[in-house]
Amino acid sequence: MKAEDIKCIGVMGGGTMGSGIAQTAILAGYKTIVRDLRDQLCERARNTIVDGRFGLKSGVERGKITQAQMDRAVANLSTTTKVEDLKNCDLIIETIGLTETTGATSERKAVWLESKPLKLEVFAELDKIVKKDAIFASNTSLFTIADLAKAVKRKDKFIGMHWFRPANIMKVVEVTYTADTSKETIQILKGICQRFGKTAVLVKDVSGDTGFVGNRIMWAVREEAFKIVREGIATKEDVDTVMTLGFNWPAGPFTRTGIVRSDDKQTRYADLR
Numbered sequence: 001m002k003a004e005d006i007k008c009i010g011v012m013g014g015g016t017m018g019s020g021i022a023q024t025a026i027l028a029g030y031k032t033i034v035r036d037l038r039d040q041l042c043e044r045a046r047n048t049i050v051d052g053r054f055g056l057k058s059g060v061e062r063g064k065i066t067q068a069q070m071d072r073a074v075a076n077l078s079t080t081t082k083v084e085d086l087k088n089c090d091l092i093i094e095t096i097g098l099t100e101t102t103g104a105t106s107e108r109k110a111v112w113l114e115s116k117p118l119k120l121e122v123f124a125e126l127d128k129i130v131k132k133d134a135i136f137a138s139n140t141s142l143f144t145i146a147d148l149a150k151a152v153k154r155k156d157k158f159i160g161m162h163w164f165r166p167a168n169i170m171k172v173v174e175v176t177y178t179a180d181t182s183k184e185t186i187q188i189l190k191g192i193c194q195r196f197g198k199t200a201v202l203v204k205d206v207s208g209d210t211g212f213v214g215n216r217i218m219w220a221v222r223e224e225a226f227k228i229v230r231e232g233i234a235t236k237e238d239v240d241t242v243m244t245l246g247f248n249w250p251a252g253p254f255t256r257t258g259i260v261r262s263d264d265k266q267t268r269y270a271d272l273r
């Protein structure tokens, strides 16, 4: 199989990342099926793609795409709650997660959660249903790709595809290969990223759920930033000011959502402020 043979993409999970990924895929001309658990979630994904802040309509309004491009993209999109509808897809991008809301009403925060047992369960299900030569890619932020590949027989066709948020805007994708991922699968993923308008950075998979390149670096930065605040050296705002004005960072370490806890089973994200 070659990159040109990929015609239909299945996106498992139509949340924040899944809708951005699906938007990228439909604009690049791929028939794309988004699967989520309930009709309302499928509808939410469609609304995000069409009417969302970074959606297609806003792209037309800002002159980034034409109305004709938007219409063609929308025609490429379908949604489903039935996993069987993905059976003929050539590539599945898994981007499932759970969003929890924590805290008292006055200080409610969204906490994004990724669960390894859930991803393993979903990949095992997909392996039975989706055609044997389809490639499986996981958008996990941290989990070791070879661990997730244990759920499937097609280990040569299993790969990491880590996007950044907003997925349809950010220009890089970390493509993580295991010892079993075939050269063909890597080439196909690189070709697809190119057609998506993304730069693919190849990353070697390692054990220990360490994350790939971007999150490892950001994690180290945040550890130091928290240490500075804990030691009373400067406030969070001051740390952000130094990094934005001093190093021209677009945002400081505290202005973004970050990974706040990770273990073998799950990763939690939250607003750091």
Ligand SMILES: NC(=O)c1ccc[n+]([C@@H]2O[C@H](COP(=O)([O-])OP(=O)(O)OC[C@H]3O[C@@H](n4cnc5c(N)ncnc54)[C@H](O)[C@@H]3O)[C@@H](O)[C@H]2O)c1
Residues within 6 Å of the ligand: 012, 013, 014, 015, 016, 017, 018, 035, 036, 037, 041, 095, 096, 097, 098, 099, 112, 113, 114, 115, 122, 139, 140, 141, 142, 162, 163, 164, 165, 267
């Ligand atoms: N949010 C980020 O910045 C970011 C960045 C890179 C990677 N990721 C990874 O992407 C994944 C999704 O993150 P998100 O922010 O889009 O989460 P989200 O909570 O916005 O969306 C996850 C979606 O998955 C759906 N889902 C759960 N189980 C499912 C199943 N069995 N089949 C189909 N859909 C299912 C949920 O209903 C939800 O709509 C996580 O693994 C996360 O680590 C997130």
